[in-house]
Amino acid sequence: MPSREFLIQHLQHLLQQVESSETDNEAWQRVRHDHFFDPWWDEYSLDRFDRLDRKLDELLKRSSNAMCRYSGEGDGQIVRLITGVGELARVEAVRYLNQCLSGARQLTICDPYFLQPYGRMPKANYVAAIKDVIPKQVSQIELFVKPRKRDAEVAEGFNEFCKERSIKLTCRRTDAIHDRVWIVDSSRAYVVGTSFNGLGNKCAFILDLPDEDMRGFFKEIGFLREQTTRSKSA
Template sequence: MSASPMDEDDGATSTSAAEPVIFEDDGEFRHVDGWNSFQFDPPLTHTDALKLSSSAQELGYRMLFRRADYSIEQIQQQLVERGPGSFLNMVWLQEDISPKAPAPTVEQRMAARMRKLAPSDELIITDPYLFTGSRKHDSQEYADSVVRMMTPALTPGLRITALVSSSGNNPIVRAAVLDGLRAQVQNLDITVVETDDFHDRFWIADGERGLIIGASLNKIGGKIFFVDELSRSDIKAVLDEVDAIVGTCA
């Protein structure tokens, strides 16, 4: 985040965009172009911020993020590419809210995340309902959707280990999905392990890069969900559990 200039004649000093603007308290109310600033203590909750924004609009004001070089589309793109965790260390999001661009489909976004995950040798998937019987009635349609999302991550000879729920591992859905994946890329080595030890959906590439996905692929497009990057410590913790489970089932 870059620093922004301010008019020193008005008693303000230049400051980093990551910090609140500080004025000397001389009893004057200041309104300096883009640097009009208020700070809430304690910090606003998301719900209260929306209420304040609504009240401001009724009075004829717009409540804006203050960084004009960081658009809402860029926030959306960062959420898609890196997940909400990428914002956790930010003190301030400063930008004007610009019109939304047409959003890509959820499948396309997931495919883009899979492409960025880029496994070269191994892909670990923990998704209890990856082969859920709830998609038995439209198993081919579901399989085609999974293939579209996963194809950007597939390379010849890739080893895929999928850990799924024993009660949710429907043979018809499983066959449709696996046949679809194998039809896309040659020599995929796919192992399916039944376990009820995982609830969360982790996707880990080559033991180094990982995602947590807030919904099973069978729910993609039907519910609001998040995708976030895993830290190295989380990746290690997940892989330790996977190794223990796969070793027991071997």
């Protein structure tokens, strides 16, 4: 590796050559034909490529659709583990949740932070993800969120989406719900290990809620309907 002083001298010499060039093309040609940095650049590039290669090997070894049995042997209860962190993991999680909700006409979404995007996520992207996860057949949505956890732009985007799709929206605010549960037509439910805004930020389960637990949760939701005020917008 050359010394700092030697590097400065060479750069000054190269700058003189560029300044003395009569055209832009000639200046670029002189820079391109300067091979002073080639040995160190090649060493740096090879190191970077080697690290990227190892990273790709690790990702290829990781199953993209890890499955996990969560209740007893042989009872058929299988859940999907959304693995990985990042935008691609989030897209996969949204796609899978949409498949779980397939055919729904009525949705009850219990998610305290549903109306808040996570971190620096662009709000338009967050609203677009909401649109992607809601099946086209849905005509009613009941939303349970936490009080004072509302981003105005996201809420307005969600309201506009419901108007465009002629979806009847009911929003209730309560501190009484912690877990994130999506209920389809009052007949099946899914527990999501993170708020919708957190998919792709950490590993999380999306799993069927067993029938007995679902009935108990429905009962509690019924109590909350009596105790909370209903709003026609988010």
